[in-house]
Amino acid sequence: MRIEQHPILDFKRGNKIHFTFDGKEVFGYEGETISAALHASDIVKLSESFRTHRPRGLFCAIGHCSSCLMTVDGIPNVRICVTNVKDGMIVESQKPRGGIV
Amino acid sequence: MMKEENIVICRCEDFTLKELRELLEQGFNTVEEIKRVARLGMGPCQGKTCGPLIKREIAKYTKQKIEDLDREASRPPYGGIMFGQVVGDDIEK
Amino acid sequence: MIKTDLLVVGAGPAGMAASISAAKNGINVILLEENERVGGQLIKQTHRFFGSQKEHAGIRGIHIAEDLKKEIESYKNIELMLSATLMGIYEDGIFTVLKDDKMIKIKPEKTIMATGAFEKYLLFENNDLPGIYGAGAVQTLMNINGVLPAKKVLMIGSGNIGLIVSYQLMQAGVEIAGVIEASNKIGGYMVHAAKLKRLGVPIYTSHTIEKAIGNERVEGALLHKLDSNWNKIEGSEFEIDCDCICLAVGLSPLTDILFQSGCAVKYLPELGGYVPYRDEHLETSIKGLYVAGDVSGIEEATGAMVEGEIAGLHVAGTLKQDDKIFERIKEMKEELRSLRAGPVGHKIREGLSKLYDEIYVEEDEFPEVYDIEFFRKTGTPSEENLKAVMPDEERLNKGPVAVTECFQRIPCDPCVYSCPYNAIKPFEDMNELPEVIFEKCIGCGICVGKCPGLAIFVLNKNYSETTSTVTLPYEFLPKPAKESIVDVLDRSGAKICEGKIIRILDGKAQDKTSIVTVEVPKEFYNQARNIKVVL
Numbered sequence: 001m002r003i004e005q006h007p008i009l010d011f012k013r014g015n016k017i018h019f020t021f022d023g024k025e026v027f028g029y030e031g032e033t034i035s036a037a038l039h040a041s042d043i044v045k046l047s048e049s050f051r052t053h054r055p056r057g058l059f060c061a062i063g064h065c066s067s068c069l070m071t072v073d074g075i076p077n078v079r080i081c082v083t084n085v086k087d088g089m090i091v092e093s094q095k096p097r098g099g100i101v
Numbered sequence: 102m103m104k105e106e107n108i109v110i111c112r113c114e115d116f117t118l119k120e121l122r123e124l125l126e127q128g129f130n131t132v133e134e135i136k137r138v139a140r141l142g143m144g145p146c147q148g149k150t151c152g153p154l155i156k157r158e159i160a161k162y163t164k165q166k167i168e169d170l171d172r173e174a175s176r177p178p179y180g181g182i183m184f185g186q187v188v189g190d191d192i193e194k
Numbered sequence: 195m196i197k198t199d200l201l202v203v204g205a206g207p208a209g210m211a212a213s214i215s216a217a218k219n220g221i222n223v224i225l226l227e228e229n230e231r232v233g234g235q236l237i238k239q240t241h242r243f244f245g246s247q248k249e250h251a252g253i254r255g256i257h258i259a260e261d262l263k264k265e266i267e268s269y270k271n272i273e274l275m276l277s278a279t280l281m282g283i284y285e286d287g288i289f290t291v292l293k294d295d296k297m298i299k300i301k302p303e304k305t306i307m308a309t310g311a312f313e314k315y316l317l318f319e320n321n322d323l324p325g326i327y328g329a330g331a332v333q334t335l336m337n338i339n340g341v342l343p344a345k346k347v348l349m350i351g352s353g354n355i356g357l358i359v360s361y362q363l364m365q366a367g368v369e370i371a372g373v374i375e376a377s378n379k380i381g382g383y384m385v386h387a388a389k390l391k392r393l394g395v396p397i398y399t400s401h402t403i404e405k406a407i408g409n410e411r412v413e414g415a416l417l418h419k420l421d422s423n424w425n426k427i428e429g430s431e432f433e434i435d436c437d438c439i440c441l442a443v444g445l446s447p448l449t450d451i452l453f454q455s456g457c458a459v460k461y462l463p464e465l466g467g468y469v470p471y472r473d474e475h476l477e478t479s480i481k482g483l484y485v486a487g488d489v490s491g492i493e494e495a496t497g498a499m500v501e502g503e504i505a506g507l508h509v510a511g512t513l514k515q516d517d518k519i520f521e522r523i524k525e526m527k528e529e530l531r532s533l534r535a536g537p538v539g540h541k542i543r544e545g546l547s548k549l550y551d552e553i554y555v556e557e558d559e560f561p562e563v564y565d566i567e568f569f570r571k572t573g574t575p576s577e578e579n580l581k582a583v584m585p586d587e588e589r590l591n592k593g594p595v596a597v598t599e600c601f602q603r604i605p606c607d608p609c610v611y612s613c614p615y616n617a618i619k620p621f622e623d624m625n626e627l628p629e630v631i632f633e634k635c636i637g638c639g640i641c642v643g644k645c646p647g648l649a650i651f652v653l654n655k656n657y658s659e660t661t662s663t664v665t666l667p668y669e670f671l672p673k674p675a676k677e678s679i680v681d682v683l684d685r686s687g688a689k690i691c692e693g694k695i696i697r698i699l700d701g702k703a704q705d706k707t708s709i710v711t712v713e714v715p716k717e718f719y720n721q722a723r724n725i726k727v728v729l
Binding site: 103104107108109110112118147148149150151153154167168172175176177178179182185186187 | 279280281282283284290292295296297312314315317318319320321322404405446448450451453454459460461462463467468
């Protein structure tokens with residue numbers, strides 16, 4: 001869910017764009033990170049841990065912990081919390097090792 | 102008390118507290134040894150999340166103070182980098 | 195290879211302050227930042243800052259970040275490199291940087307590392323479930339992206355970050371299930387705790403989290419109580435409902451890249467972990483390599499900016515050989531000393547004394563004036579505390595008067611400068627506590643909106659024969675309408691009565707802190723400290 005009204009902040013959103021996450025269409029706004037757009041659509045489970053398949057989501061959201069790695073437009077191991085959404089982007093969850101392309 | 106097999110100590114390598122304590126009992130008692138045998142601290146976050154907690158466990162187990170433990174080595178490059186980014190331009194400026 | 199006078203790594207508050215102070219003195223600076231924008235964690239801080247008025251106190255963190263950004267852009271001798279990550283520090287003084295998919299080499303004369311800190315992780319069952327976030331993540335989602343992090347958050351940690359982020363979550367419309375603190379005392383500033391308590395947020399001291407509950411995401415948590423030896427009290431477990439667990443259990447300096455330089459470091463838990471040895475001008479054991487901000491030791495953003503300025507000035511002074519610069523350094527060192535001189539600077543002074551092998555001065559230069567043990571345990575001031583700052587009956591009956599519910603020594607002085615009638619006694623040092631000169635005070639309420647702790651209230655006991663008014667700061671939506679009836683809450687967030695809104699000041703000068711005057715039955719004038727807008 002997005003915050004529409006805030007007592008201190010004014011959120012200026014860019015143009016609305018569409019991208020896909022594991023084949024599902026998700027919308028976001030220009031200037032947003034992929035993780036924010038997914039979270040706004042209530043997608044909080046981002047991957048499964050590679051050995052024990054435990055569900056995983058964000059942790060630090062500022063590019064330090066590498067909990068949010070996904071394959072974006074074919075490139076594996078992209079930190080989606082510091083990557084902005086673009087119209088038509090193809091985002092796929094990955095087993096945390098990613099692939100060797 | 103808490104079920105150690107449900108406590109994750111290293112998110113990147115998917116390692117639990119129980120498994121770490123088993124390693125300690127097997128005799129792997131330094132950060133560098135644990136790094137090499139279980140890859141803890143070698144994942145994408147390079148030990149940011151697990152590092153301090155692993156050191157605390159080692160300190161407790163070996164009855165030392167954290168400040169007396171050997172630190173892990175730190176070498177370039179910092180963070181993930183792709184070959185293309187290093188090789189890139191053919192002429193050095 | 196790019197050559198320059200000064201390379202500053204990290205464009206958070208410390209890095210920006212360092213770049214500006216160096217550039218001001220004619221130094222050529224390259225400011226490196228791995229993110230797409232400058233500001234570091236400062237761009238998420240919607241609250242007003244503490245410290246001294248001279249150094250940004252009273253201003254919201256987000257605005258300080260904007261001001262610093264504009265200042266950086268105004269200097270032609272600061273080259274800002276965004277989306278540029280420092281990859282390596284080499285013995286020959288070369289720094290490799292990844293920018294635009296290419297490795298570039300920089301050889302600076304001097305370097306200031308201002309890489310900040312990262313969040314500590316906590317061990318409990320299922321601590322990796324989706325919905326368990328660091329405090330920074332929660333702030334990024336709600337304050338940068340405008341996305342609700344959750345519906346109901348359980349906050350682990352009652353330090354300043356835990357308290358401030360809880361307040362910000364409530365401003366964003368998120369419920370707080372509780373603030374959990376393992377120690378028997380609240381860790382952060384009392385004014386932050388008081389703000390939460392009067393919103394009705396429960397603060398559980400001597401408690402910890404045992405388990406996160408949920409299959410695919412957080413659905414709740416299991417907590418238990420601790421005894422005085424930090425051991426679990428058997429049978430004290432209870433479940434609490436939440437869909438997000440926020441960890442605010444401390445920060446550690448982000449020194450990974452700094453270690454590549456081979457500088458001498460020491461493990462100091464008081465400062466958050468491994469910190470580099472450095473002299474009083476923040477130069478490390480590697481000549482020409484400085485540190486500033488959280489990477490030198492976890493502190494507040496105000497301290498980070500002062501450290502950044504000292505390091506930047508020292509670089510400039512060394513390269514330019516200018517005595518005027520060294521004079522300014524002396525002033526800034528005094529500012530830093532003052533920030534750390536009171537009881538809240540205890541831990542940092544202890545850590546620093548171990549670094550310098552100095553004799554640790556246990557005693558605070560400004561010991562607490564009031565007994566705040568009760569405040570520390572509950573988040574609400576004691577009856578004695580409140581009595582001590584109340585004017586006498588005669589003055590209370592005469593007309594509106596300001597009451598400062600500020601009992602803890604923190605480095606903070608905006609209130610003194612806020613009063614147009616100079617009715618708050620001037621400070622000699624920012625660690626002093628405010629004292630209202632009741633004869634001068636006319637109860638205008640301007641100070642109510644300027645106090646960063648939102649701890650000043652104006653009481654008009656004899657507004658009418660049967661009612662009083664209380665003027666209080668309000669930073670939530672929806673804003674109350676004039677003449678509307680609202681619920682009135684006490685310092686613990688409990689509803690004590692209903693009240694009528696008499697006045698709301700919400701102009702540009704108030705900068706989003708509405709100054710609300712509510713009329714209440716006279717018997718409640720000394721308990722009414724918050725309102726709840728009922729729709």
